[in-house]
Amino acid sequence: MELGAVSRTAIGVARVRARESARADRLFDDPYAAVFAALGEQPTEAPSPARLAIAFQIIIRTRFYDDWLAAQTAGGVRQVVLLGAGLDTRAFRLGWPEGTRVFELDLPPVLEVKDRCLTDVGAEPACDRVTIPADVTGEWLPGLAAAGFDRGAATAWLAEGLLVYLDQQQAAHVLDVVTQASAPGSALATERTSGAAARLTAPDMKATTDLWQGGLGERIDAFLAERDWKVQAHLLSDVAARLGRPMSRPSDSGFLTASR
Numbered sequence: 262m263e264l265g266a267v268s269r270t271a272i273g274v275a276r277v278r279a280r281e282s283a284r285a286d287r288l289f290d291d292p293y294a295a296v297f298a299a300l301g302e303q304p305t306e307a308p309s310p311a312r313l314a315i316a317f318q319i320i321i322r323t324r325f326y327d328d329w330l331a332a333q334t335a336g337g338v339r340q341v342v343l344l345g346a347g348l349d350t351r352a353f354r355l356g357w358p359e360g361t362r363v364f365e366l367d368l369p370p371v372l373e374v375k376d377r378c379l380t381d382v383g384a385e386p387a388c389d390r391v392t393i394p395a396d397v398t399g400e401w402l403p404g405l406a407a408a409g410f411d412r413g414a415a416t417a418w419l420a421e422g423l424l425v426y427l428d429q430q431q432a433a434h435v436l437d438v439v440t441q442a443s444a445p446g447s448a449l450a451t452e453r454t455s456g457a458a459a460r461l462t463a464p465d466m467k468a469t470t471d472l473w474q475g476g477l478g479e480r481i482d483a484f485l486a487e488r489d490w491k492v493q494a495h496l497l498s499d500v501a502a503r504l505g506r507p508m509s510r511p512s513d514s515g516f517l518t519a520s521r
Contacts, residue, residue, distance in 0.1 A: 270469050271347040272301040277316045288324040296378050297348045321501050329450050333417040334358050340416045344397055345423035357388035369394035398431045402438050415446030424476030432476035440488045443521050453517040490519035
């Protein structure tokens with residue numbers, strides 16, 4: 262299994278989730294994260310403050326989106342789409358109501374390695390899981406529809422850690438397709454990146470930050486509102502405090518949820 266088939270960024274996220282899952286006071290439990298973390302080389306030096314800040318954001322966002330998805334399905338949504346799913350294992354580790362179908366979109370090599378690792382450890386999805394090999398910057402909606410996506414049903418869309426790796430045009434394309442495919446009752450969750458967060462850098466973060474293209478940045482609120490989404494912002498510092506992990510200072514970055 263070649264490391265090159267999966268981005269080092271995805272493996273880094275898995276490493277953060279594995280460490281959090283090993284804590285006695287963990288905010289979530291991802292029993293498969295360690296399997297993916299083992300695909301990459303372990304860091305040998307102490308992490309920079311920038312790397313620690315990114316790890317903190319990953320931990321908080323993982324729990325935030327776990328809770329958001331639970332709220333969506335508790336409200337009756339039975340169709341979930343994970344855009345740029347990466348090594349996310351929510352289809353396996355969360356408690357899904359009967360009849361929930363979770364679609365995972367990502368590049369073919371990522372899904373191939375992911376499925377091989379999960380099969381090797383005997384992981385079984387807790388929902389009807391459907392994978393769609395696709396590039397989200399291309400025409401991915403036909404493939405999603407061919408896999409059984411119901412455009413007439415309410416959908417919970419999650420774009421976790423995705424848009425910052427796209428340029429403005431690509432991010433707009435993804436969100437326009439989501440809007441086009443969203444029946445009434447649908448909802449979306451993603452990040453809202455501040456200018457300061459986008460400029461976060463350090464030598465041990467260079468491999469990741471060099472890939473950032475910014476997405477829609479702080480314009481995402483207005484972009485979605487113009488497309489008739491009801492948008493709500495959630496500051497990282499506020500979410501972290503509610504989860505018992507207060508930050509030393511407020512943050513102007515965080516998460517965004519929207520509904521139709």
